[in-house]
Amino acid sequence: MRAARLIKMVLLLQSRPSMTAAELARELEVSERTVTRDAQALSEAGVPVYADRGRAGGYRLIGGYRTRLTGLGRSEAEALFLSGVPGALREMGLEDAASAARLKVSAALLPSLRDASHTASQRFHLDAPNWFKEPKTPELLPAVADAVWDDRRIVARYRRGDTEVERELEPYGLVLKAGIWYLCAHVPSHGSRVGSGVGSGVGADFRSFRTYRIDRFVTVDADGDRFVRDEGFDLPAYWDEHAERFARSILRAEVVVRLSAEGVRRLPNVVDPVSARDALAAAGEVPDEDGGVIVTLRVESEDVAHTQLTALGPEAEVLAPDGLRARFAGDARRLARLYGAP
Secondary structure, X not given: OHHHHHHHHHHHHHHOOOEOHHHHHHHHOOOHHHHHHHHHHHHHOOOOEEEEOOOOOEEEEXXXXXXXXXXXXXXXXXXXXXXXXXXXXXXXOOHHHHHHHHHHHHHHOOHHHOOHHHHHHOOOOOOOOOOOOOOOOOOOHHHHHHHHHHOEOEEEEEEEOOEEEEEEEEEEEEEEEOOEEEEEEEOOOXXXXXXXXXOOOOOOOHHHEEEEEHHHEEEEEOOOOXXXXXXXXXXXXXXXXXXXXXXXXXXXXXXXXXXXHHHHHHHHHHOOHHHHHHHHHHHOOOOOOOOOEEEEEEEOOHHHHHHHHHOOHHHXXXXXXXXXXXXXXXHHHHHHHXXXXX
């Protein structure tokens, strides 16, 4: 365990000019005191790790030291070939580049590991789109992807309702969600100069970023100037925040429901998971006098709630609003007639 950590520490220092003890501790998931002991152990073993003292200090390798400990094991080689998403690469226009990279990696592997690409592909396949939906690649995706890789501003015209809107955007990242491609982009403030970054690098302000469905782009001019990317921007963190904010924004109505124990278990599978989590947390686990748990659910609309809660059948009883309860009562009478219930 420690040997693997020491190797990782050397590789980290080899890939960067220097790193602080705090940065190394975070990457290695150990304490700063352990980092100090590991650095001393490497130095005693002949690896030239040098510690710069002071507030701006850190650890670095001196003398252009390069380790040869970069050989891949079988599990690492197989994980490398799993890291690609063939369909997504093809849609972004990167299939040829990815294929060439895989060939080069395969050629560099030890003979005993050259079947890693085959063993990985035989054991894992990612099919991103939802069931029962035919995925369509947005025509302008390759142009947007090129701009993302090149940190180049674009001017995009996109559909918003019945109108078309034009925006200048700094394209930061692409997200493939349930078969739909999204662009996460910074919207420069009016009069901002080309190449002015977004922030200090300590952490991007997500409020200046927007998310766009690429299949709604009508035109994309990707010949703009390069912008300075804010290295503090964290795409996964931004997307998580955006997805939850979007989910909450469309939940504009409320319904009150009594759930059986089975209804509680199945609720997150039929309504928005954010809404289910919030409702169940607020209600707690104490049953009412009839043995059910009463929750207040935030939903898009009564129509959507009717469709979703129908999937729970008798495991859910709508208590309010009255109009939605009446709809379920009507459904129950129709089912009774259909099935000949007394």
